[in-house]
Amino acid sequence: MSEADGIMRLRQPISVTYNWSAGPNATSHLNGLLAGTLIGKRCPSCSLVYFPPRNGVCPKCARVLGDDVVVGPRGTITTFCVVNVPFLGQKIKLPYVAAQILLDGADISMQHLIQECEAGDVRIGMRVEPVWKDRSEWGPSLENIAHFRPTGEPDRDMGVEAGAS
Amino acid sequence: MARRDVAIVATAQRPNQVGSTLTSVELILPVINEVIEKLGIERQKIGFWCHGSCDYMSGQPFSFVAAVDAIGAWPPIIESHVEGDGALALYEAWVKIQTGECDVALVFSNGKTTSGPIDRILNLQADPYMVTPLWPGFDSLSALQARACLDSNVLTEADMAEVAARSYRDALNNPIAYAKENVTAEQLLARPYVTAPLRAHDCGVPVDGANAVVLAAGDAARGLAERPAWIRGIDHRIDTQRLGARSMTESFSTAVAAHKAGVGDDRIDVAELHAPYTHQEILLRRAMNLGEGTHINPSGGALVSNPAMAAGLARFAEAAESVFSGSADRVLAHCTSGPMLQQNLVCVMEGE
Numbered sequence: 339m340s341e342a343d344g345i346m347r348l349r350q351p352i353s354v355t356y357n358w359s360a361g362p363n364a365t366s367h368l369n370g371l372l373a374g375t376l377i378g379k380r381c382p383s384c385s386l387v388y389f390p391p392r393n394g395v396c397p398k399c400a401r402v403l404g405d406d407v408v409v410g411p412r413g414t415i416t417t418f419c420v421v422n423v424p425f426l427g428q429k430i431k432l433p434y435v436a437a438q439i440l441l442d443g444a445d446i447s448m449q450h451l452i453q454e455c456e457a458g459d460v461r462i463g464m465r466v467e468p469v470w471k472d473r474s475e476w477g478p479s480l481e482n483i484a485h486f487r488p489t490g491e492p493d494r495d496m497g498v499e500a501g502a503s
Numbered sequence: 504m505a506r507r508d509v510a511i512v513a514t515a516q517r518p519n520q521v522g523s524t525l526t527s528v529e530l531i532l533p534v535i536n537e538v539i540e541k542l543g544i545e546r547q548k549i550g551f552w553c554h555g556s557c558d559y560m561s562g563q564p565f566s567f568v569a570a571v572d573a574i575g576a577w578p579p580i581i582e583s584h585v586e587g588d589g590a591l592a593l594y595e596a597w598v599k600i601q602t603g604e605c606d607v608a609l610v611f612s613n614g615k616t617t618s619g620p621i622d623r624i625l626n627l628q629a630d631p632y633m634v635t636p637l638w639p640g641f642d643s644l645s646a647l648q649a650r651a652c653l654d655s656n657v658l659t660e661a662d663m664a665e666v667a668a669r670s671y672r673d674a675l676n677n678p679i680a681y682a683k684e685n686v687t688a689e690q691l692l693a694r695p696y697v698t699a700p701l702r703a704h705d706c707g708v709p710v711d712g713a714n715a716v717v718l719a720a721g722d723a724a725r726g727l728a729e730r731p732a733w734i735r736g737i738d739h740r741i742d743t744q745r746l747g748a749r750s751m752t753e754s755f756s757t758a759v760a761a762h763k764a765g766v767g768d769d770r771i772d773v774a775e776l777h778a779p780y781t782h783q784e785i786l787l788r789r790a791m792n793l794g795e796g797t798h799i800n801p802s803g804g805a806l807v808s809n810p811a812m813a814a815g816l817a818r819f820a821e822a823a824e825s826v827f828s829g830s831a832d833r834v835l836a837h838c839t840s841g842p843m844l845q846q847n848l849v850c851v852m853e854g855e
Contacts, residue, residue, distance in 0.1 A: 348636065350636045350637065350638065352623075352638055354562065354619055354620060354623055354624060355619070355620070356561075356562040356618050356619040357522075357617075357618050357619070358561075358562065358618065359523075359524040359525070359526065359618070360526070361524065361525055361526035361528075361529050362524060362525065362529070363526075363529060364526075392528075392569070392572060393526045393527075393528035393529060393569060393572055393573075394526070394528075394529060395528055395529065395532055395572050395573060396575075397571065397572035397574075397575070397576060397577070398575065398576075398577040399575055399577075400532060400535065400536060400546075400572075400573060400574060400575025401575075402529075402532065
């Protein structure tokens with residue numbers, strides 16, 4: 339602080355600690371991640387399988403989700419984005435691909451990283467599988483999966499023309 | 504344009520609790536479904552949804568967006584969110600109905616008050632430049648206000664204890680109230696201060712809660728409830744955020760809002776006042792000239808269960824229920840927001 343400019347400055351750092359709860363309806367999903375199993379939940383009303391099961395409710399039906407459903411681990415890319423823009427704190431080598439992946443048996447896609455292939459080779463309908471981090475690094479998080487990689491299986495027809503991606 | 508007649512036609516409230524492990528969505532979902540089931544209507548009949556909550560309480564930016572998961576928003580709906588008490592969301596819904604864009608609106612609010620230090624978190628409602636950086640806490644600010652009232656002989660600590668004793672005793676008859684005790688003012692005055700001159704009983708008990716209220720216009724309201732609680736006047740006023748420029752011993756914004764809402768035009772049978780501190784109930788009563796003929800907070804009020812951001816809408820629900828049951832004809836619901844009664848919403852409702 340400069341006394342010459344006559345401006346008084348005050349620093350008041352504060353912190354607030356929360357007891358955050360994931361809620362009972364998402365617990366089996368999180369426990370599944372700790373065990374390396376991908377667990378979604380089925381809506382008892384519309385039968386859609388949600389992975390992740392968000393707040394444990396079906397946003398379409400306003401019902402608490404019902405049975406646990408093991409999904410994946412393989413899935414299909416439904417859409418993707420090639421990231422070319424560098425930004426502060428970037429940990430992944432450019433260019434890389436962020437993709438929406440529809441896990442086998444699930445009805446909503448989730449976002450994850452695609453690696454172990456050229457960004458230009460990624461396409462809608464591509465089959466992928468998870469690559470897990472070392473078990474010592476696991477927590478109740480989808481970050482247990484380092485990334486997804488192509489399986490080499492034939493593409494799934496996602497209703498778009500070949501090459502449209 | 505003539506003002507449309509709008510009434511509360513149904514309410515639902517969660518039993519207030521401490522330390523809930525539910526997410527906000529899980530707190531809200533049952534009360535929304537309950538209030539819709541009470542009316543026996545299709546979800547699609549609700550033309551507008553309005554939510555009151557505070558992201559700072561969950562510690563997650565845009566956490567209110569997740570609340571839409573509790574609505575069942577398919578086919579697509581029209582909805583809005585107020586970063587504040589659900590009673591302020593009710594006011595927005597009332598305005599929406601006045602525009603003629605919808606006839607039925609559902610208002611809901613939730614407060615997971617015990618998941619963080621609410622006294623500090625609410626400090627974020629204060630003036631962000633001069634007050635919030637000092638982190639005074641709401642209990643401390645309210646204690647300053649109470650001290651000013653005591654020093655000015657506006658009230659006594661015994662008056663404050665009477666408010667608490669009445670609230671704790673009335674709560675014995677309210678199944679969803681959290682704190683309840685058959686206690687006298689003398690017994691309460693023997694207990695220690697927590698933030699002098701406030702004792703524990705002078706401060707509303709932070710709890711986790713959620714509630715939902717349905718508003719409807721004209722014939723729609725008559726078709727949905729046997730005895731709708733018709734909103735005859737509703738008004739929201741705000742005192743300056745500069746705490747030093749405000750009277751600590753009277754609530755000017757409440758007096759103006761009460762006048763505009765027509766409080767003094769006739770007797771008030773029941774008044775549900777959102778007073779998180781005992782001395783604030785006394786200031787509110789004085790500002791609105793509520794006398795002996797008015798039953799104040801038969802529910803026990805926010806003193807016995809204070810789910811922040813839902814405690815104001817709870818007052819509307821309680822007041823409306825007393826009209827539904829026929830136990831009252833003309834009622835008052837009030838909501839406050841901000842430090843030391845900064846904002847005040849006053850509503851008068853009547854049965855037909």
